[in-house]
Structure formats: structure tokens, C-alpha cells
Amino acid sequence: MHVTSMEVRRFRNIERAVLTPCEGMNILYGDNAHGKTNLLEGLWLATGGKSFRKAKDSELVGFGQKDAEVKVSFYAAGRGQQATLKVSTRRSATLNGVPLKSASKLMGVFCAVIFSPDHLSLIKDGPEERRRFLDAACCQLRPLFVPCLLQYTRMLSQRNALIKAVKKGEAVMDPILMDAFDERLAQSGEEVRRFRREYVETLTPFVASTYDGLSGGREAMTVRYETVGGEGDLYAALKGSRAADLRAGFTTVGPHRDDLEVFIGGNPARAFASQGQQRSAVLSLKLAEATLLANGYGEKPVILLDDVMSELDRSRQEYILNHIEGFQVFITCCEPTAVRELTGGKVFHMENGQLTG
16 A cells, blocks of 8 residues: 555645655655644545544644645555545545545545654553553454444443442442443453453564664563453452442443553663653554554555654664665654665655645
């Protein structure tokens, strides 16, 4: 899978830009706030997802404009295709000229993996971001995970509402009813854990290999899925935690409390890793995700790396530029000197919303 051309109009600060990339490494450089990341954002919209910068659709439209348009021509499933998105207060999309019910219907047609500085929260912040990473990856690779996660989330919300009502004296705890409720919650929760654990086990060797390449073998990265309560018997854990849950006002054990632990050199990355190591760790997770997507779909996704070079030493920059093989890659950076190690590919310059190269 690769992008053959892209055109954006009235998109953020870009009045019009046309990008014709190569099938390998593509570098977009220029000063901050001149439009580099906007192009990646436009490419990401073609996946059917929302802005990776958590922007509202209306914020994607250029100042004083009524709408924005993004056209992405790409090769996938053995043929050339085109996704067109129009953005105003909401998004609409067509695929190969056929209108779609919603832009989200592009999911699974054009696939990409995105790294942005915001994703450093995977290491720096608490477990919620890491659970979100796991669930998003599982949703793409395992369609059966979606209804399982939805059922668990819905039942967890109902259990939390009941616990809160009991704590406030607005309801009475019925042990027989709770037994039945917890049994169903445990069934879906154990399935959520099974999917996540299988994904982490598959992800682990690719993460380790990528980080080894980035670090030049100087240190090792490992990941581990850590459960909070109920390892092997979530029902018993839920039943045993009821008193603690009533004191806390919410369910204290289960998949919604689990974590993906990340270690570098045997130490927890969140507490001991440097900025460069943390960035390398997140990048390793993202590149491993891309590899698993490629194995799952039989087609390699496009890789989008926003401001990935910052805080990386020269050897790690060289690895990114020349050792991500077989994927089409788009990288943004501020300084052209950051791409001095590039041995192939294409380089584009963005200035004041104008693209050249």
C-alpha cells in the first residue's frame, strides 16, 4: 500500500498543495507552524480516523473558508484508488467516486500508522494511554475484539453506577444480583484480556528487534501486559473486591485497570528512560504495530512520523531514515540537516503553507 499523490485545498494554513511522493522515504521539512504536520493530518484523515491532533473538524478548515478538501490517491488491494474528503463542521467522504455513509467507512481501505509527539504520553503518562493503544491495535487486527470491548465497557459502566448508588444510600447491594452481574462482566473482561495478551505476545519480538536497531544494540526494550486483580479468575476478584469498590465508589479490578509495562535496560521506562529513549520506545511500539498490521492484512500500511527526529542522536536518526524497509514513510522535521543521513527517497520543503520539492 502506498500513496501516489495527494492534494489538499483550504486545509488549515494550506490554500492548495499537491504532493507526489515516492514509494519509500519522504521528508517534509520547514519551520514550525508552516504546514508540515497539516499534510500528515490530511493523509491520516484518509484512514477514516479523526485528527490525531484531537482537533474538531471545523478547526481543519482554513481561516475564512467554508470547507476544506483532501484527495488521496493510493495503491491498495492490487489497484489504484482515491479517497476524497470534504470537511466543514463534519466530514464526508467518497471512495473511487462513490459516496460513503460516513468518513469512518474508509477504515480498513487505506491503512496508516501515526507517530506524533503527543504519543510520548504512552510512556510518560499513566496506563490509560497504553490501554487505549492496545485496544486500538486489537480493534484493527481482531474484529471480534470490538463487540467484546463494547460489552465489557457497557457492563462496567452499569456496575459502577450501581456501586455509586449503593454508596450514596440510594440502592441496596443484592449479593445474588451482583453475583450474576459480576459473572457476565468477568466473562467479557477475560476475553478482553485474552485479546490484549495475545497481541502483546505477538508484538514483543518486533518491539525488541526495532529498539535494538534504534539503539545500536546498546540497550534492550521489553514489554509486559500487567493485570490488576483476577489473573485467571476475574469473577473471584470482582466478588472479593466489592467492599473495597464500595469504599472507592468504582470497580477497582479488571481490564480497565490493567497496564502495558515498558522496560528499557530492565528498568521501567516511565521513571528511568531519557527523552531520547522514551521517544525511541514509542517509535518501536508504532513500527511494531505497522509490522503486525502488514502481517494481518497482507499489505504494508503507510507510516507517518511527525517530528520524530527531535531528541534522537545521529545514529538513531540514521536508522529511521535508512532502515525502515518495505514501507512508504512520511517524516516531518524542522532542519534539513536532520536528513543528512538519507541515502534515498524524496525531500520536500514547506514554507507558509507552500510545498516545493
